[in-house]
Amino acid sequence: MTNISVDHLTGIKDLTQQDIELIFKTADSFKEVINRPIKKVPSLRDITIANIFFENSTRTRLSFELAEKRLSADVVNFSASGSSVKKGETLVDTVNNILSMKVDMVVMRHASPGAAEFLSKKVNARIINAGDGTHEHPTQALLDAYSIREKLGEVAGKKVVIVGDILHSRVALSNIYCLQKLGAEVMVCGPTTLIPKYIHELGVHVSHNLVEALEWCDVANMLRIQLERQDIKFFPSLREYSMLFGLNKEILNSLSKEIVVMHPGPINRGVEITSDVADSKQSIILQQVENGVAIRMAVIYLLAAKIER
Amino acid sequence: MEKQVILNEKHLELTLKRLSHELIESHLDFSQTVLVGLQPRGIHVVSRLKKVLEQILGQPVLCGNLDITFFRDDFRRRERPLIPSITNLDFSIENKKVVLVDDVLYTGRTIRSGLDALMTFGRPSKVELLVLVDRRFRRDLPIQADYVGKAVDTLISERVSVEWKETEGTDKVVLFTKE
Numbered sequence: 234m235t236n237i238s239v240d241h242l243t244g245i246k247d248l249t250q251q252d253i254e255l256i257f258k259t260a261d262s263f264k265e266v267i268n269r270p271i272k273k274v275p276s277l278r279d280i281t282i283a284n285i286f287f288e289n290s291t292r293t294r295l296s297f298e299l300a301e302k303r304l305s306a307d308v309v310n311f312s313a314s315g316s317s318v319k320k321g322e323t324l325v326d327t328v329n330n331i332l333s334m335k336v337d338m339v340v341m342r343h344a345s346p347g348a349a350e351f352l353s354k355k356v357n358a359r360i361i362n363a364g365d366g367t368h369e370h371p372t373q374a375l376l377d378a379y380s381i382r383e384k385l386g387e388v389a390g391k392k393v394v395i396v397g398d399i400l401h402s403r404v405a406l407s408n409i410y411c412l413q414k415l416g417a418e419v420m421v422c423g424p425t426t427l428i429p430k431y432i433h434e435l436g437v438h439v440s441h442n443l444v445e446a447l448e449w450c451d452v453a454n455m456l457r458i459q460l461e462r463q464d465i466k467f468f469p470s471l472r473e474y475s476m477l478f479g480l481n482k483e484i485l486n487s488l489s490k491e492i493v494v495m496h497p498g499p500i501n502r503g504v505e506i507t508s509d510v511a512d513s514k515q516s517i518i519l520q521q522v523e524n525g526v527a528i529r530m531a532v533i534y535l536l537a538a539k540i541e542r
Numbered sequence: 543m544e545k546q547v548i549l550n551e552k553h554l555e556l557t558l559k560r561l562s563h564e565l566i567e568s569h570l571d572f573s574q575t576v577l578v579g580l581q582p583r584g585i586h587v588v589s590r591l592k593k594v595l596e597q598i599l600g601q602p603v604l605c606g607n608l609d610i611t612f613f614r615d616d617f618r619r620r621e622r623p624l625i626p627s628i629t630n631l632d633f634s635i636e637n638k639k640v641v642l643v644d645d646v647l648y649t650g651r652t653i654r655s656g657l658d659a660l661m662t663f664g665r666p667s668k669v670e671l672l673v674l675v676d677r678r679f680r681r682d683l684p685i686q687a688d689y690v691g692k693a694v695d696t697l698i699s700e701r702v703s704v705e706w707k708e709t710e711g712t713d714k715v716v717l718f719t720k721e
Contacts, residue, residue: 236624255625262626266612271662274612538617538624 237535241353241360244369245410253414257379259531260524267303267526277306280537282338283331286363287313290342292498292522293363293373297340300529306537309336324348325355332358337540338533341365359536367401367462373497374407376528378415380521381452384493389416394446396422396478397456397505400429401463404456404497409435422446423478426467443478447488454495455480455505471504481507485515493517548675548694548702549715557691558587561672562594564689565641572603574667575639580656581609581627584644586706587674591643606631608642613655629659636664641689645704647673650685675702675715 237252245253266274282301286294294310301308311331313319322330328339338359341349346368353360364370382388393412399405399421412419413436420438421428433439440446447453458474468474480494494506494516502508511518549557569575572595579588585607595603611626642656653671660669672689677696692715696702701718705711 258625262609262611262629265629266662269662270664273662275658276612276614276617534612535624540618 236538240536240539241349241362242371242532242536243349243353243360243362243365245371245374245407245414246369248371248411248414250414253375253378253411256375256528256531256535257382259535260379260527263303263530263534264524264527267530273303273305275305276534277301277304277537280304280338280540281307281309281336282340282533283309283311283336284363285311285328285331285339285341287341287343287348288364290363292525293342293370296522296525297361297363297372297529300526300533301340303526304530304533304537306338306533309334324352328352328356328358332356338537359540361532361536364403366403367406368403369407369410370403370497371407371411372525372529372532373404374411375532376521376525377404377408377454377495377497378411378417379528380495380517380524381412381417381493383520383524384517385451388412391417391452392420392450393417393452393454394420394422394440394450395454395456396443396446396480398427398458398463398467399423399432399456400427400467401459402456404454408454409437413437420446420449424468424474443480444484444487447480447484447492450492451490452493452495453480454497456497457499457501457505475504479503479505479507480510482509482513485510485513491515495521498522543719544716545700545719546717547714548717549692551713554713554715557674558590558594561674561689561691562591562598565591565595565672566598568670569639569641571601572599574637575641576604576606576633576635577641577643578606578608578631578635578660580642580644580652581607581611581629583646583704584642586704586708587645587672588643590706591672604633606633608656608659610652610655610659613659615651615655631663634664635660635666637667639668639670640666641670641672643672645673646675646677646702647671647685647687647690648677648680648702650681650683653685654683674704677702 239247340361340363342363344366346366348365349360349362395405409419422440496518577588579585588605592605607630609627609629670688673687674691676690676693678693704715
């Protein structure tokens, strides 16, 4: 039986190219399912999943919950605000308490890098990382690559530039791993202060000039400036940032070819991307969100298949 | 080990023709009827029936493929392919008469899954079942076919395989004994 090679999805780094292709192939079928009049399959009737979010989220949490419900899993939600975490309970204790209520799988978002990996070694459940600090956000990278594959036919050989706050972005790191495993070329672009010093060792190109980067690429993934993670000033002002690294219609039209514009959300309209670009036909931002549910269904389905009865 | 050829090429052709005529007998001009083949092997039966039916009727017959992987009752219970095949139903089944088509009817569990999968596309007015081979007295569930190509009595240790020119190179139905 061909199945995914990992027991937990803590990061794209652990996946093989075959794993990613298997997830995409399974997601194709789920995409068809979620366009049926009844968007639900009974595969995971006997599985319970806990969504544990120690950080804020709209899209990812909703997307995971929909994916779980469309697979017929039972779902419990937990967010750190209003919980006993505030009373001083440790992460392992919190999760073990939830697991003693017979939960098979945990979807977790946490502010500390490595939290998902740590948990996967400490507790007896399948862990899916829904973002761990500035480290990885594997399902986002999978749905980004899946959306590129859907729009351009394949990912191999394509040139993708990731623009913005690379230093604080888990989306960037997961995207770099995922795109490279699928044979795409990756460039990162942003102000020098927001590009990690040794990132070129991952085999990515580095640019500090937006127009030059856009001329090079087939796809531009515009990241949000994560002010909540920036404890010091990394650039003089948002206005200056958006003048130098913001994507507007003028720049987009001046390019020699039509590129695809992506954004993992939430968008800060007028900062990294203007409204007319976000809503243009070159943007696949809403398709990314739709594909997110199918990709998460595929990941949960494939990991659940490895749970022994 | 191959034990016996149940249907050879000539017989298979005759059987498909007879099944087509039986279908026409109860569905007349097929204006309200669609054929749905169950993935992965039922789709070959459908494509053959479609050819024969369209030849006799002189008009197109609506056909689709349905994958039942996500509706199986043995998820995580046995080594089964996880990877689904393509579902291809480009028409509404609401208030249509649906003929589910598969190659071999054995335990009935695939058909049970197929019925559940079918209902997610709407509410058909009637569902019938057509199978090329019916392995009699081997049912786990109370499911019977309305149209049967050939009924055979088999042992649990045996396996029935339907082979097609498109995939295996020859048209025949064979009974195997497991080594």
